[in-house]
Amino acid sequence: MADNPKDLRYTKEHEWARRTGATVVVGVTAHAQEALGDVVYVDLPKVGAAVTAGASFGTVESTKAVSELYAPLSGKVVKVNQALADQPQLINQDPYGKGWICEVEASQPAELDTLLDADAYTKLVASAAG
Amino acid sequence: MARRTPLYDAHRALGARMVDFAGWEMPVQYTSVIAEHEAVRNAAGLFDVSHMGEVEFRGAGALASANALITNDLGRIADGQAVYAGLLNESGGFVDDVVAYRFSPEHIFVCVNASNRAKDFAWMHSHATGVKPVDRGDEWAQLAVQGPRAAGIVQRLTPLPLDQIKTYHFAQGAVAGVPCVISRTGYTGEDGFELYCPPDRALALWNALLEAGSADGLKPAGLGARDSLRTEMKYALYGNDIDDAHTPLEAALGWIVKWDKGDFVGRAALEKQKQAGVTRKLVGFEMREPGIPRHGYPLLGGGARVGEVTSGTMGPSVKKAIGIGYVPAELAREGAALEVEIRGRAAKAEVVKTPFWRKP
Numbered sequence: 001m002a003d004n005p006k007d008l009r010y011t012k013e014h015e016w017a018r019r020t021g022a023t024v025v026v027g028v029t030a031h032a033q034e035a036l037g038d039v040v041y042v043d044l045p046k047v048g049a050a051v052t053a054g055a056s057f058g059t060v061e062s063t064k065a066v067s068e069l070y071a072p073l074s075g076k077v078v079k080v081n082q083a084l085a086d087q088p089q090l091i092n093q094d095p096y097g098k099g100w101i102c103e104v105e106a107s108q109p110a111e112l113d114t115l116l117d118a119d120a121y122t123k124l125v126a127s128a129a130g
Numbered sequence: 131m132a133r134r135t136p137l138y139d140a141h142r143a144l145g146a147r148m149v150d151f152a153g154w155e156m157p158v159q160y161t162s163v164i165a166e167h168e169a170v171r172n173a174a175g176l177f178d179v180s181h182m183g184e185v186e187f188r189g190a191g192a193l194a195s196a197n198a199l200i201t202n203d204l205g206r207i208a209d210g211q212a213v214y215a216g217l218l219n220e221s222g223g224f225v226d227d228v229v230a231y232r233f234s235p236e237h238i239f240v241c242v243n244a245s246n247r248a249k250d251f252a253w254m255h256s257h258a259t260g261v262k263p264v265d266r267g268d269e270w271a272q273l274a275v276q277g278p279r280a281a282g283i284v285q286r287l288t289p290l291p292l293d294q295i296k297t298y299h300f301a302q303g304a305v306a307g308v309p310c311v312i313s314r315t316g317y318t319g320e321d322g323f324e325l326y327c328p329p330d331r332a333l334a335l336w337n338a339l340l341e342a343g344s345a346d347g348l349k350p351a352g353l354g355a356r357d358s359l360r361t362e363m364k365y366a367l368y369g370n371d372i373d374d375a376h377t378p379l380e381a382a383l384g385w386i387v388k389w390d391k392g393d394f395v396g397r398a399a400l401e402k403q404k405q406a407g408v409t410r411k412l413v414g415f416e417m418r419e420p421g422i423p424r425h426g427y428p429l430l431g432g433g434a435r436v437g438e439v440t441s442g443t444m445g446p447s448v449k450k451a452i453g454i455g456y457v458p459a460e461l462a463r464e465g466a467a468l469e470v471e472i473r474g475r476a477a478k479a480e481v482v483k484t485p486f487w488r489k490p
Contacts, residue, residue, distance in 0.1 A: 037147075037354070038164045040444035041422050041451070043473075059473070061422050063163040063443060064354055085420075 004029060005096055009072065009112055010121035016096065017072040017112060020103075023079075024112065026072055027100040028060060028091060031125045037062040039091040042084045045102055049077045053111050058101070060091065069101065073111040079103035135180035136271050136332040144350055152245035154181040156353055163354035167446040170318050170359055173347030174277030176339050177356055179324070180332060183247035183267040185254060187238040195260035196238040199395055200230055201378055203388040209234050212298050212315060215386050217242075217250060218396025222377040222403060226250045227368055229315060231300060239311075241272075241324075243368045257395055271332035275339060275348070276322035276359075283343040284323055288312070292323075306338030317356060319363035319487055362445045362487035364414045364454055370425055371412060371440040371454055379403055380456065381412045410437065411462035414484035415453050415470075419477040423453030423470045430469040430476055431461050439470060448486045453479065 008016040014032035018025045033039065041061040051057040051071040058069040080102045084090060091099035106112065116124065132155040141148065146157035157178065159166060169175045187196045197204045202215035212231040219225050226246040231239040240263070242250040247267050254263045275284055285292050290303040290312065300313035311326040327335050340350065357367070366372045372381050377400060379387070387400060417423065423442030428435050442453035453470065461468065466481040 037159060038162050040164075041420070043421070061444070063167075063358055063446070064158070066422075066424060 004031075004118045004122050006118045008096070008118065009115035010118070011070060011072045011115060012124060013068075013070040015070060015072050017115060019112060023103045023105050024073060024075070025100050025103050028069070028095055029121070029125075030095050032067075033092045033095045033099070036060060036067060036091075037064065039088045042088050042091070042101065044080045044084065045077045047077055047080055051075060051077060051104060053108075060088075071104070072115055073104060073106050074108055075104040075106040077102050078105050133181070135178055136329045137178045137180065137336055140333060140336055141178065141350075146350070146352060149353070151353055152181065152243075154244055156181060157350070159352040159354045160350050163352070163358060164446045166349055166351035166355035167358050169347060169349040170277045170320055170351055170355060171447050172278070173349075174275060174279040174283055174322070174343055175318075175349055175351030175355065176336070176343065177274040177276065177351050178271075178332075178336070179274050180271040180329070181244035182272050183242040183244060183250065183265070184270045184326070185240045185242060185251055185263045186266045187240075187258070187261050187263050189236055189261050191260040192238050193232065193235040195258050196230060196240065196263075197391065198259060198393065199254055199257055200228065201387040201394060201396070201400075202230070203391040204230055204232050204238060205391060206388070207232055210299055210301060212300060212313060213386075214298075216378045216383065216396070217253070218377070218394070218400075219253075219374060220396060220399060222379075222396040222399035223374040224368065224372045224376060224378070224381075225253050225374065227366060227372060229313075231311070231313070239266075245369055269328070270326045271329040273325045273327070273332065273335060273339065274316055274318075274322065275325065275343075276316045276318040276320045276351075277348070278321060279343070279346040279348065280320070280322035283339065283346055283348055284312070284325075286342050287338055297321075306335055306342075308335045308338075310335070317365055318359040319365075319485060320359075358443050358446055361441050361443050361452065361454065362447055362485065364484040364486065366412075367441060376412075376456070377403060377408075379408050380410055407459065409459055410456045411459055412440070412454060412456050413462050413466075413481045414486055415455070415468055415479045416482050416486070417451035417453070417470065417477060417479050419479075421470065421472040421475070421477040422451045423455075423472070423479070428471040429455045429457060430471060431457065431467070433469075433476075435471075436461065436468075442470075445486055450486070452486045457481070
């Protein structure tokens with residue numbers, strides 16, 4: 001299994017969050033894309049949309065299934081990954097890089113500290129697979 | 131407890147992701163649904179479909195007995211030929227869709243859907259007026275080799291001249307030394323074969339086909355690719371696109387109903403429906419706005435709910451979001467505007483000609 005980067009925070013629903021200065025970049029984990037299979041469509045949030053920690057802010061669809069995206073933290077969407085409109089497979093190919101989903105301006109940055117770190121997330125995935 | 135085919139361990143060894151399908155633990159994908167789908171369109175794919183059921187009618191009057199249960203006509207085909215047919219209830223709805231093989235007038239073999247094995251057998255047994263069927267489901271495994279390279283691959287493993295087996299014909303012979311019914315049929319829109327063999331020889335056949343096909347790009351393919359391939363052809367999936375409440379006329383499968391064959395279960399209801407005209411029809415549509423239609427999503431016409439999506443996917447070959455669903459007869463024409471309600475949002479769609487996929 002791919003390593004989950006140490007500098008990210010994770011949700012139990014398999015999203016990741018990366019602090020980059022004033023904003024936080026959000027995506028789905030290597031485990032999530034593996035479980036989804038070929039991603040064929042991403043329903044992206046709109047720039048300016050408000051997101052709430054734990055609430056759905058979009059969907060990712062594979063050939064077979066639709067999965068909700070849950071916001072790791074609250075705030076406002078300031079940027080979305082437009083490349084996913086034509087190349088949703090970027091989520092499979094590079095979930096922690098070119099497959100990022102959106103960038104959020106956090107309204108409560110402390111929420112980030114309540115998320116799982118890489119070790120805790122890796123354990124969660126391992127125990128679910130067990 | 132889910133049932134397993136004789137190839138369960140082989141699937142696991144190939145790294146397949148297993149899912150429950152109609153009570154069977156089946157491979158949904160080995161590597162990627164899209165890669166497996168493309169292998170079938172461009173080279174070849176190998177499917178384990180041993181979960182399908184088989185029912186046999188044997189003895190004097192077998193043909194008449196089986197023929198009275200299905201919509202297509204075993205009387206107008208030759209020995210060594212098969213037909214796709216509806217097995218209907220008295221209201222004209224589908225008990226199942228089946229492929230019926232005519233070995234001889236005294237030997238008819240019917241392949242049924244995995245999800246309907248017990249129901250179909252009970253139905254056929256109680257409604258057969260002459261020869262009674264025998265359930266042979268546990269006596270056959272079935273592998274499907276599909277794709278433009280399929281015939282070449284299978285030919286390397288059998289002395290039988292496969293070019294003499296035309297579409298919807300079959301023969302008996304050895305493939306890789308395994309006795310098979312070799313049927314030129316499939317569920318993908320590509321040329322290929324469905325091979326019925328004894329379950330204890332299925333692994334030998336599977337391995338021989340994988341080996342013989344590897345240089346040609348043959349890949350093991352799972353139920354995920356099987357579903358996207360059949361959806362691109364608008365082939366019906368029982369439980370999604372057809373069921374007890376929908377007739378062949380509504381499902382745009384009028385061609386499998388042979389009116390000149392005499393009586394069959396469901397005929398009177400179909401005649402009545404034909405006279406009155408169908409009020410809803412199964413159509414194929416393409417999305418004109420972003421989104422993928424999925425089974426169960428509402429279909430809208432003129433803003434009002436008119437039906438629902440029975441199947442839908444992003445077609446890997448057509449590279450479009452496509453769907454199938456029942457709509458009122460007046461909307462069942464090419465170019466008719468529809469909308470699909472996707473999580474509360476109405477997305478534009480348009481009725482198109484099917485199959486969605488045609489060889490370029």
